Structure formats: C-alpha cells, structure tokens
Amino acid sequence: MLHFSDLLQYTDVFFSGLMTTVELTLLTTILGIALGTSCAATRQYGHPIGQRTVTVYVELIRNTPFIVQLFFIFFGLPSLGLKLSPWQASMIALTINLGAYSTEIIRAGLNSIPKGQIEAAKVLGMTFRQTLTRIIFTPAFEKIYPALTSQCIIVMLGSAVISQISVEDLTYAANLVQSRNFRAFESYLVTAFLYLGLAIALRFIFNQIGKRLFAYREAR
C-alpha cells in the first residue's frame, strides 16, 4: 500500500529543499555561463598563456568526478586555511563545473563565426571588444543555445550530490523525510517529479530568454 498522505506533514521540508536547489541553480547558471564565456573567449582569442590556463582548467574539471571536486573544495581546502560553508562550497563547485563544460560549448559557437565577420568589423574601425560584444556573441550563442541549455539542466540535476555535504537541498529533503517515515518509494517518487518539473521550468526560462535574445531569427 502506498501512503502519499504521509508526506503531507513534510510539505515545508520539501518546499525549503526545492527553494535551495532553485536558488543554487539560478545563481550557478548565471555565474557558470559568465565564467564559461570569458574562458571561451580567452581560449579562442586570448594570449597563449591564458589559452593554456583555460585548457588545463577545462580538462581538469571534465575528467574528474563532480563529487570529488565538491569534496575537495569542502573537505580539502580547509587544510589550506579556506573554510567554506556547505552552501558556499556547493555554489563554487557547481559554478566551476558548469564553467568548464560551457567553455567548450561556447567555444564551438565562437568557432562557427566566419572570419570575414571579424574582418568586416575591423575594417569598419571597431575595437576587438566591440567586435566581440556586438558582432560575435549573439550569432555564436544562437548556434549553441540548445546545447548550453541542456548542460545547465545537467548541472542542476547533478546538484543532487551536494546533499552529501549536508546542504539542505531537494535531495537532502527526500533523504530526511524517508528516514523519518520510511516511505522511501513515495519520497523519492515525489522528489523525482519535482526535479522533472524543475528541469521543464528551466528549459522554459531558457527558451523565453532565447526568444528575446534571438528575436531576429523569427523576423527573418
């Protein structure tokens, strides 16, 4: 027999967990994309030393497990005198993780811009910064927007791991509830649907922003 009604008294626990996940997701999505954008631009157009630094960062993050990155930041860094709260450590780990993956995605977008576009801007007298922000970014992001959206959702789902360092996120709430009332099936099923809803909502937000950003696509 299933007893979903046993979960009702824990509504506020689920809600607060959901809010923590939402908050961390929104923050790390914004910071991670910003980080990925500057790293991608550095790797594509920057000084050789900058390019190499970005390569090392990207490969280091993409080839190690997220939970190890998280544990290193939360349990490891205090040895160097850097003590972070679970929330801070999660925020940093998620941002660094999304930053690395989005660097590669955004760089593919930058790569897709024909050289002639950059030359056209140059012979019109634009600075490189102006060329980057006015000419390159919009069409570059348009090309990779679906891939970037998916990556942000992957990171949001992956954030479930932060419950391991006792951040009170959605997964933490599910663990807590099922340990109290032993309704594992119901707890995790509800949690799964909450994540599903979150993923759908995130995709919807991305689509709406994309419509604004790439309005020229509809117009042409």
Add this chain to the structure above:
Amino acid sequence: MSLVNLHQVHKYYGDHHVLKGIDLDINAGEVISIIGKSGSGKSTLLRCINGLEEYQQGGITLDGNEVTTEDIQVRRLALSVGMIFQNFNLFPHMTVGENIMLAPTIVLKKSKAEAADIAKAMLEKVGLAEKFDSYPEKLSGGQQQRVAIARALAMSPKVLLCDEITSALDPELVGEVLKVLEQLAKEGMTLILVTHEMNFARDVGSRVVFMHKGKVWEQGDSKTLLSDPQTDELKQFIGAVL
C-alpha cells in the same frame, strides 16, 4: 601627394614570396582595377593597403598614415579606407539599417538619429531605401553587396577597396553592383578593385594594374592597356578572359 603609396612592398607567407617589390602610386579620384591570374597576389596586395595583412619589407602610406597591422593603426586607417568583400560579410543578426548604423554610432560616436539619417541616405544611394528594416538573409546577393557598399560609405571613406565583390554573385546580379560602383566613380570616389570584370575595368576604370608572379607586371591607362598590351603575359591573360 598621392592618396595611397606603396614602396617596394614585399610579403611572404612563410617561405612563399607573395609580393615581390610592389611600387604603386594612387591619386584621389582614380579608379584602379587590379587584374591577374589567381595566386598572382592581387587580393593580398589589396589587404595590405588597409592593414589586414602584414608585409615584411617596404612601406605603405594611406592618406598620410603609415600602414601597419597594429590594432590601433588599423582602426585609424579604417577612418579613411573602406572595404567590401567577396562574401558581403553583413552581420546576420542585425537589420540592414542596423548594419549600416553600427560603425557610425560606436566608432564615430554619432547619435542614433544622425546615424539613421546617414544610413537612409546611403541606402538611397545604392537604391535600397525600402530595405532599411529587412534582415540580410532576406536579400539577394546583389542587394546584400549593395548594402555592404552602403555600410562602407557610411563611414565616409576617402578610398574604397573592393575585393572581387562580384565574384560570388549570380551573373544577372553583377550589373546592379557595378552600376553602383560606376556611380561612385562618377562622383569622384577613389576605388581600388581586384576584379575579373574586364569591361568594367575598361569602361569605368582609369588605370589597370596587371599583376603577375607577385609583381606589377604592366600598368597603364585602362583603355590603352587592354587594347594594346605590351607583355606576352598580359596578352595571354586578356586572351584567356575575354
């Protein structure tokens, strides 16, 4: 003083010696057609004039400025020289109007209203006034190239470099672009064209420069040169393209 001066310009791509000592003087109001086989260095020569390509020896001056590939110098040069490309290179995410207004607003720091007036005037000039709000993708190749010309003109350049600007066009669209160039030539604009349009070079151009093996092989008044070529190479070339 000449508007553009090239003195003993040498250019190498690695070991490949592309330009072998180019001397060229171009005065304001001239319409220069640079012709020659592919690989003769004519596009490279053109791209050296506004600092898009580096050269290793010799000197180029444009409107009194030394030409180098340094960013700041290229930007300074951009104020007196415009360039039009084979592939138009319009910005796909901007309307025709925005394409033309961008550089006047962010480079020349003109107001939006002023830039819009310039854009409209330039579009009028190339016969596309009604396309102000269209996106480039919606235009034919010939129309896109005319927008690219309008975009270059909006910076009021003293000289316009045209790099095979009709080569990517369907034959029936070439005429509309050449007509715009002809109009500009009549108004006294200095034009330097890398081109395969021999009729245009003869009828509108003032001087033809024939490039061969990285050198200015032969040059002179366009009508005389094309009807009475002196070197065997030019005779052969004219025979092949006409």
